[in-house]
Amino acid sequence: MNNILVIDMIAVILLLGIGLYTLIVSRNLLRMLIGFEIMAKGVTLAIVSAGAYNGKLALSQTLAVTAIVVEVIFIAVALAIVMLIQRKKGSLDVRKITNLKG
């Protein structure tokens, strides 16, 4: 039981690290969103394994499903905005959207 939790937590930390790295390093808007998705997957895993650890599986499943729904709504809005940027600018490069400064 405890060993599984340790493995889970290592996986969670790895997913969060990969996601954050992707979010920071990538120059493409879509890749940044993918980075966020990877982080969100890590979080879902963390919630589920937390439920497995303390034995409250029902509650943890509810939380995980809700978290997934919220994440999907977030990503839908984000993709809509990325699509508008692509239409307006014709590019997905993050270095090209720097109108606001100061």
Place this chain on the structure above:
Amino acid sequence: MLLAYILVPLLGAAIMPILRKIWQKGTDSVPILVTVYQIIITGWIAYQGIVLNGSLNLERWILDQVLALRLDGLSLVALLAIGLVSFVTVLFSLRYPLDEDRRPGYYALILLAVTGMNGLVVATDLFSMYVFLEIVSVASFILIAYQYDEFGMEGSFKYMMLSAVATVFLLVAVALLFAITGGVSFGELAQGVKTGGPVVFISFAFIFFALALKSGMMPFHGWLPDAYTASPAPVSILLAGIVTKIAGVYTMIRLVLEVFGFNSVFMNLLLVVGAVSTVLGAFFALGQKDFKRMLAYSSISQIGYIMMGLAAGTPLGLIGAVFHFFNHAIFKSLLFLNSGAVETATGTRNFDELGGLAEKMPVTGTTSVIGLLSTAGIPPLAGFWSKLVIIVALWMAGFKFFAFIAVFASIITLAYLLLLQRNVFFGKIKQGLEGIREVSPVVYWPAIIMAAITVFSGILFPLVYDKLLNPVNSLLGLLAK
């Protein structure tokens, strides 16, 4: 009763698409009715509970022991602020040039943001807080980019990415706390974190980071001026006035009070971060040329005050923080209303192109003076009292150095706001602005309402302190349990 705070705006948002088809003119009235309802019902609860009975009856609404809502002194102040700011936002939007076809959708999004904020305020578990936080954030992303312009999209995308990071960290903290305590409600969490240990420390660190990002404190402020500047004028009133304050500051106050307690490490960190935001925010504001951007940096600086008041860790500090939170909602939305009025009248926000508008726009000029004096903390306006309470609380808690910083930042605040007033409203009228006329009454009446609230809550401070703010203090009893 409590569920109505969430359901009424949600229902208003839901009937918007139907109203758009059958009675397009009616769409204007729905958000006004909903926000007026919220102001009246909150005022009624405050009057009933506090003025007549001397204390606030804590309302609870519980469903299956899982979803529980609660109303106390702190949430009452927050609900009142939400109602007032969203009301003036809607009034301002009535005449704002939006695409008529998409106007109902715009109102629906504003009502959705109000739903999320109300839910956040009455929620009693960490996970519901997260869900409502996301509702507010998603509604604001769309609102910022509502005009399909490049600036809006850029501001929205920046806010979105930083908000995503904050969300993920908040959820990791929820998962960690859930693992060790076996629940997500404030009561269970407070029981569980008493044992302490590294997991509690890490999760509080994550939550602290997430909320500092959400409220735009100084090291993490990158998105805030961009999002405020890029959004349409009424949206920036809503964002600056209430959204970031509820999402970041209120959540922080609530979690510190109910779950974590005044942990000395984090309170000192909060004090330092708050002081840095206060001073640097004021200095950055000093160098701005754009009306809205200056106000955005001023917002960062004022959030620093609220956090310093909270970090003092005394009942007086908490009262100061909550009162400044309320005042900030009022005077910052007043100043953003004026920036919106100036932008609609002249078509620009740049200081170099503005000047001498006080003659042409007397109402906007006068209310803006009241707003800036309250922000800078000039007696007898409300901003003076809340700053005074925070400074006294810091001094009494032994943080004399930080009390000096708060006074110092207050002077810079006065400097940049007077600069703003001189550049925009005083002096000689600039070329090309001779034909400017005062904006329509629908736009300046909200500003008059806000200015009146600032003046009266300042003059009647003893009454406000006794009746509205002292109930907040009863929350400190939660810490003893």
